[in-house]
Amino acid sequence: MTPFFLRFVGSSVLSRLLAAVLGGYLLASALAVFLATVLSEPRAEAVLAGMLWSFPVYLLAVIWAFSPVSSGRVWLGLLLPSVVLAGASAWLAGGA
Amino acid sequence: MAERRNAGGAGQGGFRQAQAWLHTWCGLWFSWLLFAVFFTGTLAVFEEPISHWMTPEHHAQEQAQAAACASGQRGGDLGQRLAWGLAYMEKHHPGAEMWELWPSDAEGAGDLRVYWFDEKRQYASAELDSATGQPLDKDQSHGAVRATKGGHHFVDFHYRLHAGQAGLWVVGIAGMAMLVALLSGVITHRRIFKDFFTFRARKGQRSWLDAHNAVAVLTLPFQIMIAYTGIAISASTLMPAGIAVYFGTGSQGLRDYVVALNESDRPAPSGRSMAVPQLEPFVQRAQALMGQPVRAVVVDNPGDAAARIGVYGWNSEEEMQQRLNPTTGMVMFSAATAEVLRLRQPGEVDGGDASMAKSVIGSLHQVEFGGQALKWLYFLCGLAGSAMMASGAILFMVKRRGKHLGRQAGEFGSATARVYRLVEGLNVAAIAGLGLACIGYLWANRLVPVGLSHRASWELAVFFGLWSLALLHALVRAPAAAWREQLGLLAALCLLLPLLNWITVGDSLPAQIARGDWESAGVELSAMAMGLLAAWAWRYLRRRSARSQSPVSAGKMEVGA
Numbered sequence: 001m002t003p004f005f006l007r008f009v010g011s012s013v014l015s016r017l018l019a020a021v022l023g024g025y026l027l028a029s030a031l032a033v034f035l036a037t038v039l040s041e042p043r044a045e046a047v048l049a050g051m052l053w054s055f056p057v058y059l060l061a062v063i064w065a066f067s068p069v070s071s072g073r074v075w076l077g078l079l080l081p082s083v084v085l086a087g088a089s090a091w092l093a094g095g096a
Numbered sequence: 097m098a099e100r101r102n103a104g105g106a107g108q109g110g111f112r113q114a115q116a117w118l119h120t121w122c123g124l125w126f127s128w129l130l131f132a133v134f135f136t137g138t139l140a141v142f143e144e145p146i147s148h149w150m151t152p153e154h155h156a157q158e159q160a161q162a163a164a165c166a167s168g169q170r171g172g173d174l175g176q177r178l179a180w181g182l183a184y185m186e187k188h189h190p191g192a193e194m195w196e197l198w199p200s201d202a203e204g205a206g207d208l209r210v211y212w213f214d215e216k217r218q219y220a221s222a223e224l225d226s227a228t229g230q231p232l233d234k235d236q237s238h239g240a241v242r243a244t245k246g247g248h249h250f251v252d253f254h255y256r257l258h259a260g261q262a263g264l265w266v267v268g269i270a271g272m273a274m275l276v277a278l279l280s281g282v283i284t285h286r287r288i289f290k291d292f293f294t295f296r297a298r299k300g301q302r303s304w305l306d307a308h309n310a311v312a313v314l315t316l317p318f319q320i321m322i323a324y325t326g327i328a329i330s331a332s333t334l335m336p337a338g339i340a341v342y343f344g345t346g347s348q349g350l351r352d353y354v355v356a357l358n359e360s361d362r363p364a365p366s367g368r369s370m371a372v373p374q375l376e377p378f379v380q381r382a383q384a385l386m387g388q389p390v391r392a393v394v395v396d397n398p399g400d401a402a403a404r405i406g407v408y409g410w411n412s413e414e415e416m417q418q419r420l421n422p423t424t425g426m427v428m429f430s431a432a433t434a435e436v437l438r439l440r441q442p443g444e445v446d447g448g449d450a451s452m453a454k455s456v457i458g459s460l461h462q463v464e465f466g467g468q469a470l471k472w473l474y475f476l477c478g479l480a481g482s483a484m485m486a487s488g489a490i491l492f493m494v495k496r497r498g499k500h501l502g503r504q505a506g507e508f509g510s511a512t513a514r515v516y517r518l519v520e521g522l523n524v525a526a527i528a529g530l531g532l533a534c535i536g537y538l539w540a541n542r543l544v545p546v547g548l549s550h551r552a553s554w555e556l557a558v559f560f561g562l563w564s565l566a567l568l569h570a571l572v573r574a575p576a577a578a579w580r581e582q583l584g585l586l587a588a589l590c591l592l593l594p595l596l597n598w599i600t601v602g603d604s605l606p607a608q609i610a611r612g613d614w615e616s617a618g619v620e621l622s623a624m625a626m627g628l629l630a631a632w633a634w635r636y637l638r639r640r641s642a643r644s645q646s647p648v649s650a651g652k653m654e655v656g657a
Binding site for chain 2: 012013016017028029030032033035036041042043044045047048049051052054055059062063065067068069071074089093
């Protein structure tokens with residue numbers, strides 16, 4: 001059997017862990033900003049609603065990051081929607 | 097299940113298998129911290145009774161107050177108390193941007209307190225004599241009353257580990273890990289309803305798994321609720337992206353966000369001076385409008401023509417049996433024109449749905465509704481959650497004992513034996529050792545000399561000191577012996593707490609019950625219940641170790657400990 005640390009990196013646990021913790025947080029943050037942008041309530045209320053919804057999304061992102069998909073797809077699946085949400089927020093906020 | 101779990105890796109095998117891997121490792125690495133957060137949070141439900149028990153010098157004072165109240169002596173009346181508070185603030189803190197007066201309790205008796213923002217924008221407070229209006233010297237009782245953080249130690253520790261903002265982040269991450277462990281655990285677990293009713297006693301690993309499943313499944317909604325609400329309360333710290341984008345970063349952004357959320361109509365100072373008018377007429381009108389007795393009077397921009405007077409009410413206990421949202425009634429007046437700027441009825445919130453959700457989330461987490469019965473339910477569910485984490489951590493080791501230890505390379509390669517040893521030690525220190533630290537904190541309250549300077553910190557030092565010693569002990573001694581010794585000591589300290597109180601302060605459990613002091617009696621009876629539990633576990637382990645030393649039953653070691 002390979003030494004523990006080799007197995008750790010080899011099985012891409014570290015990559016998945018980073019994707020889950022950082023990628024998931026990025027996605028949750030992007031969703032929080034997106035909801036703060038699009039919800040029709042007063043801005044502070046919308047910001048609050050975005051924050052409250054962001055944690056369930058973070059949770060699902062972490063769960064998904066450790067499901068049997070390749071870690072490359074995990075990274076893509078977390079970063080792409082984050083970029084889309086952030087871009088949409090910037091576009092909508094700029095247009096408003 | 098054990099085999100399936102160990103065979104998988106991150107994202108390996110089927111979905112359920114991958115989740116089992118996540119549940120095992122996420123659960124294990126966070127179980128010790130989460131157990132500490134959960135157990136102290138459970139104690140924090142009874143913050144007030146614990147504080148009461150820890151300040152015995154106040155008992156006589158509280159009783160005198162209750163007696164005075166019953167006989168109709170309640171200090172100054174409302175108008176008098178408000179005038180005293182106002183006079184104090186005008187004399188001592190004329191430049192503060194906010195004054196806050198708490199004239200009395202809901203019955204018009206009790207303490208008279210004032211608060212304000214000092215130069216550093218920190219909340220500052222003073223207490224005035226409710227019979228004369230003179231400020232009470234904060235240190236007058238120094239040397240006579242024991243300085244203590246009381247039950248608030250458990251509150252502070254459970255949400256930020258006494259480490260301020262850094263601690264808040266650590267606990268927030270642990271809370272998120274708990275949600276991950278809960279959800280992955282549910283996914284892993286096929287037979288969620290059947291296991292409601294399954295407990296196979298004295299079957300080693302099976303029993304631990306059954307126990308872990310039973311406490312988790314039975315209280316699953318509570319565990320999910322308490323983890324989510326705990327994170328959401330600190331959302332503006334933990335998930336600040338929205339605030340950063342729309343209100344700016346740092347403390348200024350946070351402040352602007354809070355103002356926009358709650359006080360978008362807050363007036364700017366006009367620069368023209370105007371003395372704050374007498375407060376009683378405002379308070380009388382507000383009480384009639386919101387139908388609640390006054391709790392606090394807040395004056396924004398005092399001394400300015402744009403001053404604003406907010407009057408807040410007290411919730412009655414009956415009201416908090418009826419609704420989840422704990423906000424009280426509030427009436428905001430213009431100080432100059434006495435016109436009503438804003439009226440909030442009890443149970444309404446200032447903002448919209450999100451504000452209401454936030455308010456209910458806070459109430460759900462801190463059990464501000466439902467009275468005493470619900471506090472006990474929270475206490476029991478909190479203990480169940482602690483048991484879930486403890487049994488999970490123990491199960492991890494029970495599964496592995498005797499299985500891999502003999503081989504050359506286990507799941508941690510050549511370090512496997514050392515890692516298992518560390519996990520065993522951490523289990524003992526995190527579970528039994530934390531119990532020792534908590535009960536030791538109560539012992540310290542009675543044993544640290546009353547006049548000592550920084551006395552409250554010494555009590556904390558005992559808490560952390562005992563915990564560190566427990567860790568050291570758990571790493572030095574063999575696991576089975578460490579469990580026995582720490583549980584034995586825990587049982588003794590818990591069961592002897594009433595005796596300690598009787599010897600040091602002269603207050604006995606029967607006397608507490610006789611005078612109807614159920615807060616003190618509750619603390620001691622609960623401690624004794626914990627003591628009995630620890631004693632039972634200690635006896636069980638002692639018997640088993642005696643059994644396993646006889647040659648006949650040595651084979652049973654493998655499943656047990």
